[in-house]
Amino acid sequence: MEVLENVSLKPFSTFGIEAKARYWATFSNEAELKTLLTTYKHVPFMVLGEGSNVLFTQDFEGLVLVNQVKGISVGKEGVGKVRVGAGENWHQFVSWTLENGLYGLENLSLIYGSVGASPMQNIGAYGVEVKQFITNVLAYHTETHEIHSFTNRDCAFGYRSSIFKTTHKGKYIILWVDFQLQTVPDLQLAYGDIQKTLAEMQITLPTPREVSQAVIKIRQSKLPNPAEIGNAGSFFKNPEIPLAQFEALKKQYPTLPAYPASEAECVKIPAGWLIEQAGWKGYRRGEAGVHERQALVLVNYGNATGAEILDLAQKIQNDLFEKFGIQIIPEVNVV
Ligand SMILES: Cc1cc2nc3c(=O)[nH]c(=O)nc-3n(C[C@H](O)[C@H](O)[C@H](O)COP(=O)(O)OP(=O)(O)OC[C@H]3O[C@@H](n4cnc5c(N)ncnc54)[C@H](O)[C@@H]3O)c2cc1C
Numbered sequence: 001m002e003v004l005e006n007v008s009l010k011p012f013s014t015f016g017i018e019a020k021a022r023y024w025a026t027f028s029n030e031a032e033l034k035t036l037l038t039t040y041k042h043v044p045f046m047v048l049g050e051g052s053n054v055l056f057t058q059d060f061e062g063l064v065l066v067n068q069v070k071g072i073s074v075g076k077e078g079v080g081k082v083r084v085g086a087g088e089n090w091h092q093f094v095s096w097t098l099e100n101g102l103y104g105l106e107n108l109s110l111i112y113g114s115v116g117a118s119p120m121q122n123i124g125a126y127g128v129e130v131k132q133f134i135t136n137v138l139a140y141h142t143e144t145h146e147i148h149s150f151t152n153r154d155c156a157f158g159y160r161s162s163i164f165k166t167t168h169k170g171k172y173i174i175l176w177v178d179f180q181l182q183t184v185p186d187l188q189l190a191y192g193d194i195q196k197t198l199a200e201m202q203i204t205l206p207t208p209r210e211v212s213q214a215v216i217k218i219r220q221s222k223l224p225n226p227a228e229i230g231n232a233g234s235f236f237k238n239p240e241i242p243l244a245q246f247e248a249l250k251k252q253y254p255t256l257p258a259y260p261a262s263e264a265e266c267v268k269i270p271a272g273w274l275i276e277q278a279g280w281k282g283y284r285r286g287e288a289g290v291h292e293r294q295a296l297v298l299v300n301y302g303n304a305t306g307a308e309i310l311d312l313a314q315k316i317q318n319d320l321f322e323k324f325g326i327q328i329i330p331e332v333n334v335v
Contacts, residue, residue: 001025001032003040009064013051014112016230017306019335021064028068028087030175034145036065045142046335047173049114050089053121053232054333057306067116069175072096080181081135086116086174090123098209102181104133106212107188110219112226112233116174120164121331122157126191126215131157133179139164139172147175159262160237160331187211193218224291230300231291235313236271236328243267249324253277271328272296274320288312310334 007024010016023040027033037045044062048054068087075081080102084093090113094105107128117123118130119137134157137150155162164172185208189195197214198206206214224231240261241249246269250256258267275281275295282292287304290312291297298309313330320328 001027001035003036003063007064009051009056009060012048012064012066013054013056013232014226014230015051015055015232015300015306015309016226016302017056017300017304017309019056019306020059022059022061023063024066025063026066026068028070030140030147033065033140033173033175036063037142037145046170049087049117050112052112052226053117053331054335055232055306055309055330056335057310058335060335065173067114067173067175069116074100075178080183082179082181084115084177084179086114086176088115089113090115090118094212097181098212101183103185103208104128104182105130106208107191107194107215109212109215115177119155119157119162119174119177121160122162124160126194126218127188129157131155131162133181134177135180136178137164137174138176138178139174141172143171148172159240159268165333223294224297224299229291230302230304231297232332234271234296235298235330235332236275236296236316237331238268238271239274239326239328240266240268241326245325269326270296271320274324274326274328275316278316278319278323280316280319283312285312290316306334 003023003025005023007021009019009021025036027036040063045065047065047067049067069085070087071085073083091110093115094109097105107126111123111125119134122129122131134152137155138147140147194214197218203210240263243265246258246267257270257273261268272295280290281295283290287301288308289299289301291299298313317328320326
């Protein structure tokens with residue numbers, strides 16, 4: 001449990017942005033975490049999983065803690081119950097579930113990051129959100145040093161949101177996540193491209209593993225690979241706007257798409273559509289840009305600074321507000 005000083009965070013975030021951590025350490029259990037937090041209590045801390053949803057805009061003058069809590073244990077008290085260490089890789093866990101006859105997470109295949117970060121923003125893709133399968137989140141309170149078990153309801157999951165990203169931000173470190181998975185598959189195929197891709201794969205009655213393979217195929221063809229070009233997936237959340245505003249905008253932009261929203265009398269608008277419509281898709285300034293195929297993804301062409309990416313994000317936000325009267329907000333955690 002060595003503490004390193006002045007560590008480059010570039011390899012620890014998928015944006016691949018240069019920033020330094022004053023102190024840096026990994027922890028693999030509660031005791032190590034307690035020692036680190038009490039020894040370095042005079043400086044701020046932040047926890048990192050795999051850095052696939054963060055943008056560093058400056059050096060971090062504190063302690064960066066990389067979560068390495070590992071392990072998957074199958075609950076004895078009920079079929080389909082699994083407890084997973086927060087430092088496990090999300091996609092490897094999804095693969096493990098499929099190998100072990102446990103279903104539900106297949107649509108969430110190949111999402112980057114750690115299991116511990118999955119409740120943070122209630123990861124979701126292709127019509128499924130992780131909140132549907134989480135029963136409890138076991139998290140370490142950074143001041144009392146006690147572990148609290150949050151029920152699904154306590155987590156107040158919403159669209160790319162939970163209490164860990166809102167009211168309890170920075171107060172808890174997630175160590176374990178409990179899941180209740182299905183033993184009989186209940187496949188969710190309604191999301192457009194899944195059926196199309198399965199048809200291309202000549203599969204008519206898919207297994208959960210085949211759905212996972214279809215999702216992997218779609219994601220690989222649509223999303224930029226951070227190993228090739230720095231990014232953190234969707235940079236912005238899709239905004240929810242009042243129905244009346246949508247109807248007024250629809251007159252001006254007849255092709256404006258809309259989806260059901262979590263709020264009543266509101267609709268969800270794809271932020272990528274707005275960004276593309278405003279002419280930002282494929283935009284590049286220096287080393288920062290908007291991906292040429294995915295307008296929702298901001299990219300680092302190699303040596304962008306976090307400030308450059310943030311500046312681009314703010315320009316897009318302002319432009320969309322001027323053009324559509326819609327405020328979009330980042331999904332990515334800006335540090
Ligand atoms: C190409 C690409 C595609 C993506 N597609 C999707 C998608 O389809 N759907 C989706 O929902 N997301 C998507 N994402 C975002 C990302 O995969 C998720 O947000 C993921 O859960 C982040 O995990 P991480 O371990 O990398 O978190 P990090 O980036 O390390 O951390 C994210 C935030 O969570 C906090 N955090 C991390 N671990 C813990 C912990 N144990 N306890 C408390 N706080 C913690 C961090 O402090 C930070 O604020 C995508 C990202 C990329 C790069």
